[in-house]
Amino acid sequence: MAQLSVPRERIRASVDPFAAAISYPPVAAGSLSQPASSTALAASSAGSQWRRACDLFMNKAFDASAIRNSYxxxxxxxxxxxxxxxxxxxxxxxxxxxxxxxxxxxxxxxxxxxxxxxxxxxxxxxxxxxxxxxxxxxxxxxxxxxxxxxxxxxxxxxxxxxRNMATGTLRIAALPALAVSFLPRVIAAFRETHPGVTVQLQTRSSSTVRQWMANQQFDIGLATPARELPGISMERFLRCPGACVLPAGHRLAAKDVIRPADLEGEPFISLALEDGVRHRIDRIFEDAGVQREMVIETQYAMTICALVMQGVGCSILNPVTAADYAERGLTVRDFAPEVHFEYMLFTPKLRPMSQVAAAFIAVLVSHRDAMFGSDAG
Known part of the structure; x- marks a missing residue:
């Protein structure tokens, strides 16, 4: 088969506009009136491609600002x-x-x-x-x-x-029964190993503590049980039997265990009506047919302890507060049948717990177990 003989310049022009421009320079202006041959048309097209290529090359390839920005x-x-x-x-x-x-x-x-x-x-x-x-x-x-x-x-x-829990802020809200006597010992122990952590402790009623926790305002809350609230994780922290508190030198101080019949006719300082434990205590005495002399009602256990130490009467309250005042001369005895005081640990559910809060809870549980035993939780 015969081979076609195509000039090498023509092949280059078909794929390379620069080669085309060199091989076929632009057609002169006067020649446009003459009939264009295929060679002239190719040269004219190559010339246009040459001009466009030169413009692109000069505007882009040698634009130092564009080069720097690209780099x-x-x-x-x-x-x-x-x-x-x-x-x-x-x-x-x-x-x-x-x-x-x-x-x-x-x-x-x-x-x-x-x-x-x-x-x-x-x-x-x-x-x-x-x-x-x-x-x-x-x-x-x-x-x-x-x-x-x-x-x-x-x-x-x-x-x-x-990372080392050497700094940070820990916000705690607690009811007075735990905030006044129990928590100060826990905080002191915690700060021995975490001296750089700032602790904020607010003491309020259980209802206020629960509301604060639902609003995600505190890291840890301690309060009495309640129905499940949105935004709060709740678990039992402490369940312990109540204690009978008596003035120093009281006639019943010689007994190891105080029973409802022992308090017949005794002046009695009672918890407030809104306290759930108050109703359980009243039911025990009603079932036993024992009449007490109700002299005072008050909301806080520490107020009851102060009144008992003044000889105003006797009472039944949580052993946490009672143990603290026993060191000051208050007589504390077991009471039967048992009436339990229960406290819950609240943490915010809508944000993760910090390492500092987790470390404090570990110290909190350790002190609870040391005081009441591991089965108290």
Whole structure:
């Protein structure tokens, strides 16, 4: 088969506009009136392609600003660039900087060059056989870099403190029965191992504590049981039998266990009507057919203890508060049949528990077990 003989220039022109323009220059203006041959048309088309290619090449390829912007987008400045620059500024040489960063000297030099491209100005003047010369721009930039690294160091310290629970704030809300006597001991023990943690303790009624916890205002809440509330995790913290408290030298002090019949006709200081335990105590005496002399009703157990110590009467209340006042001379005895006091531990459900709160709860449970036994929870 015979082979077609096509000039090499014609083949190049079909795929390369630059080659086409060289092989077939633009047609002269006067020749446009003449019938266009296939060769002339090809040359004219190639010339147009040449002009467009030159415009694109000159506008884009040699646009220094576009080149710099493209490079910055492809090689964004990062912390490693700044670390390399800072190491050179502090050590005075690329070699020592590379050693301090455990990198090779070429790697540090490359990062410096990338950083200079990113910044758009020169950081060092380089000359063969002499040390780097720091530019005034580098001095100004180094001042801000040092400020940034100081901030990073501070962040690292804060993160370490948070990780080690050496700092932070713990917000606790509790009813008086636990806040006045029990919690101070727990907080003191907790701060021995976490001295940097600030503890905020608010003492309110159980209903207020539960409402605060539902509003996610506190990390830990201790209060009496209630129906399930939205936004709160609730678990039993302490369930313990009540104790009978008597004035010092009372006729019943010789007994180990006080029973309802023993309190027949005795002046009695009772919990307030809104306290759920009050109704259970009243039912015990009603079932036993015992009449007490109700002299005072009050809301808080610590107020009852103070009144009993003054000889106003006797009472039955939670053993946590009773044990605290026993150290001050209050007589505390077991009471039968048992009437239980129950307290719940509340935590917010809508946000995760902090490490500090978890550590405090561990101390809280440890003190509870030491005081009442592990089965008290």
């Amino acid at each position: 910055r987008e492809q090689c964004p400045m990062n912390l490693r660039h700044l670390e390399a620059f800072r190491a050179v500024m502090l050590s005075g040489s690329v070699t020592q900087a590379a050693q301090s960063l455990n990198l090779s000297q070429p790697a540090v030099s490359k990062m410096l060059a990338e950083l200079e491209h990113q910044l758009g100005f020169q950081l060092f003047l380089r000359s063969r056989g002499s040390a780097l010369t720091v530019t005034p721009e580098a001095d100004a930039f180094f001042y801000e870099v040092e400020r940034s690294f100081s901030g990073i160091a501070a962040l690292k310290r804060v993160a370490e403190d948070i």
